[in-house]
Amino acid sequence: MPLNTIELFAGAGGLLDGFEQTREYNLLAAVEWLKPQCKTLRHRLVDRYNIQDANSKVINFDIQRTDELLHGWKNDLKFGTNPGLDSLVANNEVHVISGGPPCQAYSLAGRIRDEHGMRYDYRNFLFESYIKVVSHYRPKLIVFENVEGMLSAAPDGELIVNKIRRGFDEIGYEIVDDLRKFALQNLADYGVPQFRKRLIIIGIRRDGDNLNYQNILHHFYLNILPNFKEAQRTVRDAIGDLPPIYPLENPTSKRAYQNNSNINGHYSRYHNERDRNIFRILATDILNDTHLYDNAESLKELYYQQTGKKSNVHKYHVLNWDNPSTTIPAHLKKDGLRHIHPDPNQQRSITVREAARIQTFDDDFLFNESMGASFEMIGNAVPPYFARKLGLAISQLYELL
The missing domain is CATH 3.90.120 (DNA Methylase; Chain A, domain 2)
Incomplete structure (x- = not known):
């Protein structure tokens, strides 16, 4: 049975494309606020994966307006009218929510270029909207991707990763205890022909059982995901x-x-x-x-x-x-x-x-x-070649829960 997914901050769909390649997932909806990205993703879903309702599945909207995103909006000058995510999800269980907020506010290069070190960039806190959507649908697993610079970003004095950890903890999700040690991956080690370090944060919903979620997450990063490594390509x-x-x-x-x-x-x-x-x-x-x-x-x-x-x-x-x-x-x-x-x-x-x-x-x-x-x-995309491997690894992790 395919796992039902929602993709947030979908962009042109690099992460989504890799997941689709696995045939292990059923896309319920994707959310992206930039029109060129939405157009590109819709064409891809129709042309490659024959998803004929891609126009409705790919929602062009601002995730910061979370209540409207979930329940619908009307006659917006920029985004038109849409019944919202809930109408697409309907009675389906959401198994996985994936995506990563725009990385410019966290990247070291972005902080160097900006005169204020990106301290006042609204994108610093888009993860809060991600957490709201997760809290609403409560999938078993979340996939949260971002740049290495997120580990050191602290626009208001507190590390962003500490805010993210606390935010997920408050809604009942566990992420790995040492993000730099476990979640930081060089995608060149997975056959992507570039040096590209990215945080791959996996979250598991705590269900009140006796599972040791940290042990499971360690197993994912130390055993499941590394099985997909291969020689570097040039x-x-x-x-x-x-x-x-x-x-x-x-x-x-x-x-x-x-x-x-x-x-x-x-x-x-x-x-x-x-x-x-x-x-x-x-x-x-x-x-x-x-x-x-x-x-x-x-x-x-x-x-x-x-x-x-x-x-x-x-x-x-x-x-x-x-x-x-x-x-x-x-x-x-x-x-x-x-x-x-x-x-x-x-x-x-x-x-x-x-x-x-x-x-x-x-x-x-x-x-x-x-x-x-x-x-x-x-x-801005997750390389689809790595995303396919990640999708297969996530599917294996889901079977353990």
Whole structure:
């Protein structure tokens, strides 16, 4: 019997896609507040999984308005009218609630970029809405994913993870006692071709029985989930077979690359001649194993030499064919100077499709929104390849309860 699920903060559906691949789950509803993500997810559910009622199952709404989300709302200028989650769940038992609040408020990079260290970002406390939905449906298991930076985030002086632990405890859920030791996982160890550390927090509903929930959670992290580990995969494994995209011999102010592959999302953003030259220098340095630019100071100096501007954070990073990629971030929607293709002759940053490949989205997972929106939803996603393994592990855990 498939486990009934609700997905919160669904995004484009990376976590959900992996769960669907297992055939162990029945999606009751998914909630996401950004329209491009909702459109992408709906198309995916119809095209790949033949979920014909995806338009109603994927709810476009603000989870902070939790009562309306549960019971419905009418004539909202942004979100229209919807009968709410309860109407979709109906009389079904909810077995699993999964998802993770937006990570920007917790990420170390986000705190560096924000002048207030993200202390005043509303996303710091979106977990409270997650907990309200869990409290309403009381699933046996919860899956809560987020960035490593959550472990140290304390916008009001108290660690966010302590607030989360207390919040789940108050509604009768147990999470593992040492999150850094158990819940922090490097997804590269599960065959995702990038170094991507994420907190995978599993919560179990306490039912007044004699089960030792900490022992069960330890067993999950030490025995069940590690069974799905595999050898690390490289950038070459992920994108090496995609057709190259070279600069034009005579670029214009609007078009600089041979963007004619006809592969969904496989076209380069525009880069000027200066940046193309820098990309060639850096990629050649790696290819020739000369290591002239393998530290932050040398990269900052290169940036100053080329632009006349100084920066406290280095701007460039070239991927290495023979290693996993660095983490694919949502910030790629704005940042065209990182995640540079390792081929010196291509002189560009990676495409949407290459980012999707490194995030383990299948090639038939289509990204038809703007380049910025596509990079954002890819960077924010749980890699589906890992999500499938997590879904199988969660199914095994459920059988123990």
